[in-house]
Amino acid sequence: MATTLIVIMIVLLLLGFPMMIPLLTAAVVGFYTMFDGFGQMTTLIQQMMGGIRPASLIAVPMFILAADIMTRGQSADRLINMVMAFIGHIKGGLAISTATSCTLFGAVSGSTQATVVAVGSPLRPKLLKAGYSDSFTLALIINASDIAFLIPPSIGMIIYGVISETSIAELFIAGIGPGVMILIMFSLYSLIYAYVNKVPTETRSTWTERMRSVQQALWPLFFPVIIVGGIYGGIFSPTEAAAVCVLYALLLEFVIFRSLKVMDIHRIAKSTGLITAVVFILVAAGNGFSWIISFAQIPQAILEAVGVNDAGPVGVLVAICISFFIACMFVDPIVVILVLTPIFAPAIQATGLDPVLVGVLITLQVAIGSATPPFGCDIFTAIAIFKRPYWEVIRGTPPFIFMLILAAALIIAFPQIALFLRDMAFR
Amino acid sequence: ANWRYAHEEYDGDVQDVYAEHFKDYVEENSDHTIQIFEFGQLGESDDIMEQTQNGILQFVNQSPGFTGSLIPEAQIFFIPYLMPTDMDTVVEFFRESEAINEMFPKLYADAGLELLQMYPEGEMVITLDEPVTSPEGMKNKKIRVMTNPLLSATYEAFGATPTPLPWGEVYGALQTNMIDGQENPIFWIESGGLYEVSPNLVFTGHGWFTTAIMANKDFYDGLSDEDQKLVRDASDYAFEKIIVHIDGLADESLEEIKKASDKVTVTRLNEEQIEAFRKRAPKVEEAFIDMTGESGKELLEQFKEDLKEVQKD
Amino acid sequence: MTNSATEPDEAEGYASGLPGVLGVIDLAIAKVEAFMLAAGVLLMALNTCINVIARFVFGEGLFFSGEINRILIILITFAGIGYAARHGRHIRMSAIYDTLPPKGRKALMIFISLFTAAMMFFICYYSVEYILNLYARGRVLPALGIPIWTIYVWVPVGTAITGIQYVLTAIRNLTARDVYISTAVLDGYTDNESEV
Ligand code: NA
Ligand code: NA
Numbered sequence: 001m002a003t004t005l006i007v008i009m010i011v012l013l014l015l016g017f018p019m020m021i022p023l024l025t026a027a028v029v030g031f032y033t034m035f036d037g038f039g040q041m042t043t044l045i046q047q048m049m050g051g052i053r054p055a056s057l058i059a060v061p062m063f064i065l066a067a068d069i070m071t072r073g074q075s076a077d078r079l080i081n082m083v084m085a086f087i088g089h090i091k092g093g094l095a096i097s098t099a100t101s102c103t104l105f106g107a108v109s110g111s112t113q114a115t116v117v118a119v120g121s122p123l124r125p126k127l128l129k130a131g132y133s134d135s136f137t138l139a140l141i142i143n144a145s146d147i148a149f150l151i152p153p154s155i156g157m158i159i160y161g162v163i164s165e166t167s168i169a170e171l172f173i174a175g176i177g178p179g180v181m182i183l184i185m186f187s188l189y190s191l192i193y194a195y196v197n198k199v200p201t202e203t204r205s206t207w208t209e210r211m212r213s214v215q216q217a218l219w220p221l222f223f224p225v226i227i228v229g230g231i232y233g234g235i236f237s238p239t240e241a242a243a244v245c246v247l248y249a250l251l252l253e254f255v256i257f258r259s260l261k262v263m264d265i266h267r268i269a270k271s272t273g274l275i276t277a278v279v280f281i282l283v284a285a286g287n288g289f290s291w292i293i294s295f296a297q298i299p300q301a302i303l304e305a306v307g308v309n310d311a312g313p314v315g316v317l318v319a320i321c322i323s324f325f326i327a328c329m330f331v332d333p334i335v336v337i338l339v340l341t342p343i344f345a346p347a348i349q350a351t352g353l354d355p356v357l358v359g360v361l362i363t364l365q366v367a368i369g370s371a372t373p374p375f376g377c378d379i380f381t382a383i384a385i386f387k388r389p390y391w392e393v394i395r396g397t398p399p400f401i402f403m404l405i406l407a408a409a410l411i412i413a414f415p416q417i418a419l420f421l422r423d424m425a426f427r
Numbered sequence: 428a429n430w431r432y433a434h435e436e437y438d439g440d441v442q443d444v445y446a447e448h449f450k451d452y453v454e455e456n457s458d459h460t461i462q463i464f465e466f467g468q469l470g471e472s473d474d475i476m477e478q479t480q481n482g483i484l485q486f487v488n489q490s491p492g493f494t495g496s497l498i499p500e501a502q503i504f505f506i507p508y509l510m511p512t513d514m515d516t517v518v519e520f521f522r523e524s525e526a527i528n529e530m531f532p533k534l535y536a537d538a539g540l541e542l543l544q545m546y547p548e549g550e551m552v553i554t555l556d557e558p559v560t561s562p563e564g565m566k567n568k569k570i571r572v573m574t575n576p577l578l579s580a581t582y583e584a585f586g587a588t589p590t591p592l593p594w595g596e597v598y599g600a601l602q603t604n605m606i607d608g609q610e611n612p613i614f615w616i617e618s619g620g621l622y623e624v625s626p627n628l629v630f631t632g633h634g635w636f637t638t639a640i641m642a643n644k645d646f647y648d649g650l651s652d653e654d655q656k657l658v659r660d661a662s663d664y665a666f667e668k669i670i671v672h673i674d675g676l677a678d679e680s681l682e683e684i685k686k687a688s689d690k691v692t693v694t695r696l697n698e699e700q701i702e703a704f705r706k707r708a709p710k711v712e713e714a715f716i717d718m719t720g721e722s723g724k725e726l727l728e729q730f731k732e733d734l735k736e737v738q739k740d
Numbered sequence: 741m742t743n744s745a746t747e748p749d750e751a752e753g754y755a756s757g758l759p760g761v762l763g764v765i766d767l768a769i770a771k772v773e774a775f776m777l778a779a780g781v782l783l784m785a786l787n788t789c790i791n792v793i794a795r796f797v798f799g800e801g802l803f804f805s806g807e808i809n810r811i812l813i814i815l816i817t818f819a820g821i822g823y824a825a826r827h828g829r830h831i832r833m834s835a836i837y838d839t840l841p842p843k844g845r846k847a848l849m850i851f852i853s854l855f856t857a858a859m860m861f862f863i864c865y866y867s868v869e870y871i872l873n874l875y876a877r878g879r880v881l882p883a884l885g886i887p888i889w890t891i892y893v894w895v896p897v898g899t900a901i902t903g904i905q906y907v908l909t910a911i912r913n914l915t916a917r918d919v920y921i922s923t924a925v926l927d928g929y930t931d932n933e934s935e936v
Contacts (some may be wrong), residue, residue: 056593140866234599
């Protein structure tokens with residue numbers, strides 16, 4: 001049965017069906033096979049409902065809403081201006097500013113794509129004008145935006161946390177270390193690139209300009225304080241932090257900056273609802289699918305067949321990394337997390353791996369895979385937003401993918417990169 | 428035949444141990460096989476209950492606290508001081524209580540379930556940020572509870588502030604002082620490492636974490652007399668085993684906890700201190716009767732009678 | 741996930757691709773859907789925020805807050821899938837599809853639409869059965885005390901509307917010259933349907 005379900009899913013995915021359909025079809029076929037007919041199909045409905053029941057999922061629409069308000073307002077631009085004022089003038093400064101802005105905006109936004117839009121759109125023309133090649137620029141934007149997926153908040157982490165029953169607060173805190181490490185890697189690469197390609201440096205901002213930019217960015221800078229400080233300090237749960245972010249974003253953009261009008265609320269809420277729905281229908285369908293494979297005890301069979309059970313913790317981690325990385329080269333990250341996490345759950349439990357460490361690695365792999373050809377979904381985002389051909393978009397990515405894989409290897413070798421902040425906060 | 432059995436705890440926990448004994452007995456005394464599903468594999472507690480009602484699962488282990496949304500009377504186990512404190516009397520209570528052995532099976536049958544056995548998992552222990560010995564000391568303490576209105580009523584009556592929270596967030600919330608305490612059986616406090624972040628254990632004697640194993644009623648009624656007896660005998664067999672298991676378990680877990688941390692304090696309330704808490708119970712009883720009406724009232728009276736009965740000797 | 745800031749605004753721009761009375765009904769459903777979607781998100785934000793404030797000001801959250809969000813998330817999801825279908829915004833992997841010639845894309849899109857519609861009606865049918873089961877069993881939400889079945893009614897409604905939307909997409913593709921990914925959205929028009 002496992003093979004049938006996998007084949008159905010892959011074929012329908014590749015044909016271009018809405019992604020809920022491959023999941024639902026595989027689930028329906030699984031139920032039909034397991035129960036000799038349609039007699040137990042209501043359990044599929046029950047499990048779809050169960051998928052979107054966990055209270056922690058509420059953080060997803062709340063973070064999307066907050067980021068949506070800020071992207072349409074001025075917060076993102078103000079953050080970018082501040083970063084530019086401080087490091088724009090050093091060698092490779094524009095590129096480093098881009099990576100840094102992605103990280104900073106990542107502390108507001110829960111998804112890669114939102115970051116590509118908010119940071120990539122305004123900075124790409126500047127990078128090109130300064131003399132960076134377009135393939136470097138596009139690769140930098142795509143991959144630096146992946147940092148946003150690791151820095152809290154992160155929609156991927158929320159969904160992994162819900163499925164694997166792992167503390168989302170701990171996942172969030174554990175994502176910061178790797179996120180910053182990757183930022184440093186990208187910055188070093190940018191520096192080297194700028195030297196090798198003799199990219200001229202920009203003019204240095206005056207201290208007056210810098211102070212002004214800080215003053216301008218002061219309000220949006222409170223977002224990371226609310227999220228990280230609030231969760232780290234035990235003031236908020238992740239969902240509460242998300243709600244506070246919404247309130248704060250409303251306060252900023254509507255009252256303090258006055259960049260949005262009350263009428264905009266309806267539009268923003270609708271677009272948040274739309275994004276939430278297309279993700280949550282996948283969560284629902286994915287839960288129905290994982291119920292039937294769990295009921296048929298397929299994960300145990302697969303893990304045994306592959307010999308993962310004898311591989312030990314590092315072996316399991318490597319297997320997880322490779323599977324998630326490859327899957328994300330083809331399929332949307334949310335779907336990958338939904339389908340693969342339950343399959344590996346028995347192995348994670350059996351080897352006693354820290355589920356928070358696993359979560360950070362999975363999030364990282366998902367981010368890398370999405371930026372990797374042939375079908376990584378970040379590539380198509382970039383094609384759509386920047387209107388550049390496929391080849392142009394993927395040409396500059398190999399060095400970044402190499403750095404990200406190096407980052408994953410470092411985390412496996414030194415789990416403390418991810419866990420030290422978590423241990424400081426929660427242990 | 429292959430029978431499917433789901434419970435709501437992890438590998439090696441009390442419900443899992445019960446399930447394994449049940450499985451052993453059935454498989455040794457018949458050609459039937461039992462497939463056990465642990466927590467989360469087939470969904471949450473409510474899900475496995477529905478699946479049992481649908482006949483996908485033949486057996487389900489669910490704590491009455493969760494069954495409350497289906498059978499409101501099952502919440503009676505959240506009323507404080509309705510059960511004896513010491514192990515032997517509790518076991519006797521479960522063996523002999525008319526409420527448990529005669530009234531509950533009827534209530535479960537109405538929901539399409541054959542109640543096979545109710546059994547205690549362990550005495551409820553409250554862990555807190557400081558040792559507390561009186562309801563006054565509980566004032567303003569945020570105590571994590573499962574989402575159940577009656578359990579909240581209990582902690583309100585104790586003077587605390589009940590805070591519903593999913594299990595996954597409990598450890599972190601204790602660590603960061605978002606909440607001040609929680610309640611659980613001692614083995615759960617040990618295996619979840621909760622004592623690391625909430626080191627003051629208070630034995631209030633207010634109740635036992637109770638759970639119930641049941642079968643889909645149509646499935647059970649359709650069994651041959653021989654198989655029905657097999658299922659009954661298996662649940663009795665597992666009951667005897669589990670009572671031995673939990674007897675040592677609480678002490679063992681406490682020893683482990685003391686060994687692992689020197690921050691841990693253990694407070695056992697004396698009779699006088701317990702009385703101060705017990706005085707708050709009638710408020711919870713009222714709330715229970717509000718929720719369950721006449722049938723709940725009868726059950727409550729029977730519980731009290733059963734309690735008197737076992738405490739006589 | 742898409743950042744919607746880059747999208748053309750669908751609310752004002754939406755014109756039904758259907759003729760006559762069908763078009764009017766379609767437009768009315770679209771309006772209701774959009775309203776439910778926005779209202780669901782705003783109510784959720786309100787509910788969650790009030791709960792946080794209550795926890796800080798009064799020391800305890802609202803007991804029923806979680807259950808209200810549970811109701812709203814179902815509403816948002818199932819009002820949203822119809823809305824997403826209408827605007828061709830469901831997540832799909834269109835890389836291979838995009839390489840086909842127009843005729844092939846059209847045929848494939850008709851097949852995709854009809855199959856998707858059939859699956860939606862299938863889910864609709866069994867969600868009704870599920871609701872009837874729950875109705876018979878009488879389980880209630882612990883805090884709000886309302887019967888659980890009531891919170892699921894948006895599921896059959898949402899899947900039925902989505903199913904109809906995909907049938908109409910198939911009809912549109914059969915009758916029009918171009919390839920449509922939804923009743924009103926031309927293939928290649930927003931050129932980013934592969935993402936989100
Ligand atoms: Na982020
Ligand atoms: Na990504």
